[in-house]
Amino acid sequence: MQRYRLGNLEVFFLQDGAFRLDGGAMFGVVPKVLWSKVAPPDEANRIPLTLRPMLVRVGEKWVLVETGVDDKPGEKHRRIYAIDRSTNLLAALKALGLTPEDIDLVVNTHLHFDHAGLNTVRDEAGRIVPLFRRARYVVQRQELYDALHPHERSRASYLPENIEPVLEAGLFEEVEGEAELLPGVRVVPLPGHTLGQQGVVLESEGQRLVYTADLLPTFAHAPLPYIMAYDLYPVTTLETRKRFYPVWAEEGYLVAPPHDPTYALGRLVLGERGYTLVPV
Numbered sequence: 571m572q573r574y575r576l577g578n579l580e581v582f583f584l585q586d587g588a589f590r591l592d593g594g595a596m597f598g599v600v601p602k603v604l605w606s607k608v609a610p611p612d613e614a615n616r617i618p619l620t621l622r623p624m625l626v627r628v629g630e631k632w633v634l635v636e637t638g639v640d641d642k643p644g645e646k647h648r649r650i651y652a653i654d655r656s657t658n659l660l661a662a663l664k665a666l667g668l669t670p671e672d673i674d675l676v677v678n679t680h681l682h683f684d685h686a687g688l689n690t691v692r693d694e695a696g697r698i699v700p701l702f703r704r705a706r707y708v709v710q711r712q713e714l715y716d717a718l719h720p721h722e723r724s725r726a727s728y729l730p731e732n733i734e735p736v737l738e739a740g741l742f743e744e745v746e747g748e749a750e751l752l753p754g755v756r757v758v759p760l761p762g763h764t765l766g767q768q769g770v771v772l773e774s775e776g777q778r779l780v781y782t783a784d785l786l787p788t789f790a791h792a793p794l795p796y797i798m799a800y801d802l803y804p805v806t807t808l809e810t811r812k813r814f815y816p817v818w819a820e821e822g823y824l825v826a827p828p829h830d831p832t833y834a835l836g837r838l839v840l841g842e843r844g845y846t847l848v849p850v
């Protein structure tokens with residue numbers, strides 16, 4: 571776990587396990603001879619990833635961005651994605667003296683299983699129920715719609731068990747576009763990976779931090795064309811990057827990608843050969 575103070579805000583980077591995805595799919599049109607230098611693959615061509623939920627303390631309120639990687643679907647799912655949850659979100663919350671009931675707001679950047687996995691859990695009776703029972707789950711209206719109406723290209727990423735119990739409990743808070751959730755905490759649409767994806771911007775006492783969601787999944791993905799084949803709208807990803815990267819670089823934002831196996835925070839730097847993300 572990493573702790574960071576951003577003005578009045580206290581920011582914690584938790585880790586919900588490790589998993590692996592196909593390296594080719596993670597880097598889209600970038601040739602393997604290039605990406606394998608920055609992200610060496612295993613024998614099944616998969617590269618190591620994590621999911622790093624961000625927990626923010628805002629006065630007396632707790633905001634959790636991302637709920638982690640799902641392992642409810644069982645053994646086959648665990649094997650395919652090499653999911654290892656020996657470090658996990660619940661243990662990290664416990665280490666901070668928190669329980670799921672302490673969380674006031676959950677932000678779902680998007681509803682893919684590797685980001686929204688612990689939206690729900692299986693209770694003692696075997697029913698799947700929302701984990702954060704006292705929280706509102708903030709999601710873009712577009713994302714919720716698309717998750718409830720998946721197509722052949724997106725269906726494997728949206729697991730109904732992470733979404734429907736939250737919907738039935740009336741815990742989703744749908745937003746459209748940019749929205750301030752609490753002083754210093756706002757969501758910002760970052761379309762491309764999905765149309766309804768959002769990031770989170772924290773701002774306090776002149777310091778700024780952006781949680782990028784899958785617009786920028788790992789440090790290795792900083793160059794503009796390093797776009798995942800998983801993205802539903804890759805050209806939109808490029809346009810969103812071109813709109814925000816210069817702002818984040820020039821204004822000195824701390825940048826937090828969700829999936830990097832090693833680093834939680836960096837700064838974008840524009841050099842002669844394009845953008846790189848330098849660890850902080």
Ligand SMILES: [Zn+2]
Nearest residue numbers: 682684685784
């Ligand atoms: Zn992801």
